[in-house]
Amino acid sequence: QVQLQESGPGLVKPSGTLSLTCAVSGDSSISSNWWSWVRQPPGKGLEWIGEIYHSGNTNYNPSLKSRVTISMDKSKNQFSLNLNSVTAADTAVYYCAREGFGGYHLAYWGQGTLVTVSS
Amino acid sequence: EIVLTQSPGTLSLSPGERATLSCRTSQSVSNTYLAWYQHKPGQAPRLLIYGASSRATGIPDRFSGSGSGTDFTLTISRLEAEDCAVYYCQQYGRSPPMYTFGQGTKLEIK
Numbered sequence: 001q002v003q004l005q006e007s008g009p010g011l012v013k014p015s016g017t018l019s020l021t022c023a024v025s026g027d028s029s030i031s032s033n034w035w036s037w038v039r040q041p042p043g044k045g046l047e048w049i050g051e052i053y054h055s056g057n058t059n060y061n062p063s064l065k066s067r068v069t070i071s072m073d074k075s076k077n078q079f080s081l082n083l084n085s086v087t088a089a090d091t092a093v094y095y096c097a098r099e100g101f102g103g104y105h106l107a108y109w110g111q112g113t114l115v116t117v118s119s
Numbered sequence: 120e121i122v123l124t125q126s127p128g129t130l131s132l133s134p135g136e137r138a139t140l141s142c143r144t145s146q147s148v149s150n151t152y153l154a155w156y157q158h159k160p161g162q163a164p165r166l167l168i169y170g171a172s173s174r175a176t177g178i179p180d181r182f183s184g185s186g187s188g189t190d191f192t193l194t195i196s197r198l199e200a201e202d203c204a205v206y207y208c209q210q211y212g213r214s215p216p217m218y219t220f221g222q223g224t225k226l227e228i229k
Contacts, residue, residue, distance in 0.1 A: 012158075036218065038164075038218075044224050045205075045207065045220055045221070046156075046158070046164065046207055046209075046220040046223075048217060048218035048219065048220065053156070057216060059215065059216045060217075061217055062120070062215060062217070066192060066218050088180045095163060095164070100166065100169060100175070101168070102151075102153070102169075103211075104151055104152045104169070104170075104211040105153075105154035105166060105169040105209065105211070106156075106164070106166060106169075106209075106218070107166045107176075108170070109163035109164055109165075110163060111162070112163060
């Protein structure tokens with residue numbers, strides 16, 4: 001069983017940097033597969049933020065690319081999201097997720113963490 | 120960038136009925152790259168269907184996916200109260216490489 005758990009500050013000030021970590025446990029190592037971040041603003045749908053491969057390669061949503069960095073720490077079996085210059089529009093539940101067998105879909109998800117951007 | 124349009128926006132049906140949810144893509148999509156999710160409030164999204172028609176592990180056979188090209192369908196037969204949720208279709212594009220979600224269909228059980 002693959003388990004993912006998001007952690008990080010629940011409140012970030014406008015113009016600041018949102019930083020989250022996803023800890024991976026169970027029957028999965030971060031040294032394989034693609035690992036994603038997805039968010040859901042209040043009352044809205046799902047928005048993919050980006051992904052990282054075990055090699056360190058990354059892909060980002062073009063609409064967020066200028067502000068996003070995804071990285072991984074293999075020694076801790078975790079990966080991270082940094083989103084800078086945040087505004088109230090970045091308030092959302094943030095999920096980490098892992099691709100399923102064969103790729104191109106997200107089979108394993110964390111429970112999500114709410115991040116509010118407010119002064 | 121491929122756009123996914125789901126319809127209807129809201130579907131209200133009774134237990135035991137069949138739900139048919141539509142997902143149309145702005146360009147032809149390989150079945151390999153099309154998936155469906157169920158999302159309930161306060162929970163993580165749950166993968167239902169991948170590869171357009173393959174059920175994910177543990178998903179009841181009441182859930183089925185079909186379609187090709189630009190038109191895809193999620194069918195839920197014999198609706199149960201627990202099926203009340205928002206359903207999203209998703210595609211993975213190669214240029215640029217990224218996931219895109221539809222806007223969702225809210226399924227209400229009367």
